[in-house]
Amino acid sequence: MEDRLHRPLHDLRISLTDRCNFRCTYCMPKEVFGPGYRFLGRHEVRSCEELERLTRVFAGLGVRKVRLTGGEPLLRRDAADLVGRLAAIEGIDDLTMTTNGSLLRRHAPALARAGLTRVTVSLDSLDDDVFRAMNDVDFPVAKVLDGIDAALEAGLGPVKVNAVVKRGVNDHGIEELAERFRGTGVVLRFIEFMDVGSTNGWRLDDVVPAQEIVDRIGAAWPLEPVVRAYPGEVANRWRYRDGDGEIGVIASVTQPFCGACTRARISAEGRLYTCLFAATGHDLRQLLRDGIDDAGLEEHVRGIWLRRGDRYSEARTTQTSGARKVEMSHIGG
């Protein structure tokens, strides 16, 4: 099944909640996501049963890889239960989670037992002051590093670390991050700072281009490109010539990769988005409520995918902000 631009459906990202215990300034700034912000109520987020059913239908349409995200997915008490249900679905051969790592020490063993394949931890700086300022809830970096250790001990590897780079905020720590994870088996990936809704004050000047990151790390430790493992792979990968592992860069702003995008996203309230930058989603929740059967659901999603022609990142100009219409916390990164 291919969309109008001949892209198959291969990946599904599921946001488990719109809530987060961090207030990263580039994602959920306090000024917007403060005490007055209305998060989804308990009955507005999709249940484990609904997400299991949706995932089964998506697997029938070709999805092989599922990533659980948020908000912070580990704020959901039933996260491990959900992992167990999704791991049992035929066809899903990669089940991963993106987390801020704050609760990993507590949950990693249960997640691994339930069948999570591996984990990606977001960590933007090793400098405790910078990290505390970026998460804006004064969360110490040591606890996230301990969460990464917990994931490794539980066998949730290879662990990936996502670092969003913002110029003048944490870009001075690029080499320090690279050095910390070189030779450890942890794969570090740098993400260009993206526009999120209209809420994170995005400016092109704040973006550190992926090429600059590669050049800087390569100057310290020579790098060579790694061939993509599969067509829809998000990161451009580079390996250290001395054999001490690899890094990735996600150049969503300077080198958009819509042409190879095989991802669908389900928001916490159950809307289907066919692009991170889409203005609107398709309401699957109402269909579930109306009692649609699996065959009907599959036909509905198939129709949406066949009509898909999104290429927002390539189409928009990098000079403008406000391109994102949906908050990152709703549909995950």
Ligand code: SAM
């Ligand atoms: N709470 C989890 C976490 O921190 O990983 C999952 C949700 S978070 C929205 C998923 C990923 O999106 C994180 O790696 C985060 O750094 C990234 N992200 C959030 N806002 C971003 C932005 N404006 N530009 C680039 N990446 C962003």
